[in-house]
Amino acid sequence: MSSPLIEVQDLHKSFGGNQVLNGIDATVEKGEKLAIIGPSGSGKSTFLRCINRMEEPTSGSIRFMGEEITDRACDINRVRRHIGMVFQHFNLFPHLTVRGNLTLAPVCLRIMSPEEADLRAAELLERVGLLDKIDEWPSRLSGGQKQRVAIARALAMDPEVLLFDEPTSALDPEMIGEVLAVMKELAEDGMTMLLVTHEMGFARQISDRVLFMDQGLIAEEGPPEELFSHPRLPRTAEFLSKVLRTEL
């Protein structure tokens, strides 16, 4: 188990003529918490979405548990079972109850029997503090509750890593805390996490390493204390001063 969980090499992505990623190199070790920050349009979300091929990379290599997932021969559906994703807009399935949201994939993919999936759903909802909502419809939940259910849904597949794509950006301010609390607990339990976020305080608090992206490249990376307190690049300092000012 010496190889990293995720290994990205020279990743490029363009939409039409628009270059979004210009050669990303990054590795993620098992259990590591990685925060990805940067100005909007810097390619953070695109980078995250390439890791489970929600976006098809234009060129470059992404290895997950040693397997090249950009390979055409790679069965991406099998790989995705091990890479959970949490979206900015939750994307809960509105036609299913909370229980249905959590059990659909494990049962459809024959990973669990319906009974096992039910038990697991209850367990996970307990963990995110929403066991009492198990038979509720998503439309009746608050934003914070929806996102916690979305996290539980991703966890139902027992993923190796969770990708968070701005998980608190669509939430009312008073609901951000409850979602961050769940994520913090996950981090403490040793879950490998990649987090694209504008919550600098939170990124600093839970991450082992921060990537600062700018213009489709990783401009600077380092431990949060170092990067937030003593950024090497003027660009990083400028970005941080802007977002930290608004955070006050």
Next chain:
Amino acid sequence: MSSSLPQGRRGSTDRGTVLLVVCGLFLIALLFRSGFFAPASWQGFCAKFHQNFIEQRRYMMLVNGLKATLHMTFFATLIGLAIGLILSIIRVAHKGGARIGPLAAFANLYITVLRGTPVMVQLLIWNFTIFASARDLKTLYIAVLAFGLNSGAYVAEIFRGGIEAVDPGQMEAGRSLGLSYRVTMSRIVLPQAVKNVLPMLFNEFIALLKETSVAGYIGIDDLTRAGQNIQALTLEHSQPLVMVALIYLALVLVLSEGVRRLEARLRRSQR
């Protein structure tokens, strides 16, 4: 009407009632002019009515015609649903990057041709050209096929709109869990799409019910043709056709009310 209804809704219901009454009066005036009540007296009207519908159990002609009409509508609806669903999925999958160019081209051609030509012409072509030599095939089956294939083109566009209206995030969420495109489409996207377009689908089938009235042109004794047949027997020009119109109207009103209730129910469940 429960008193909890907001004022606006109640107002529109009242307007609806007024509209219905006005339409009813207009219809009666029209009937009057057309000679439905032409026999000088009420007795004359009743005598005509008896001759047209009761004598020799002629009402059975209308009943059998109605049966043929409903039969065609029902089975054409099933064919339309199946074809529409398949065509719409082909078009959506093609847009989504699936390598099914020839299939998608066929779907496009199908929808263009069948929506771009009158259903009656299609019916005549099916009967007199394509199945011209298949004399042992019941014309009713040919009509069901013609109406079903035609309806499929319209249903395809309805379904496509419904699928495209589902948030792309739903497909992404399904795929991110490791579900295949096919499973995500059938278990996550389609159920939401169908729910969204259910009222439109029902309206399409109400329209289909009326469209089957051209089936007489290939010799099917549907409801419309039954009216004409009675005309031919009794040499009475207005009562049979007006009766036919009233039966269609009653059917359409009942079905429309069903759609209205369905819509209200769907709106409530979406909250």
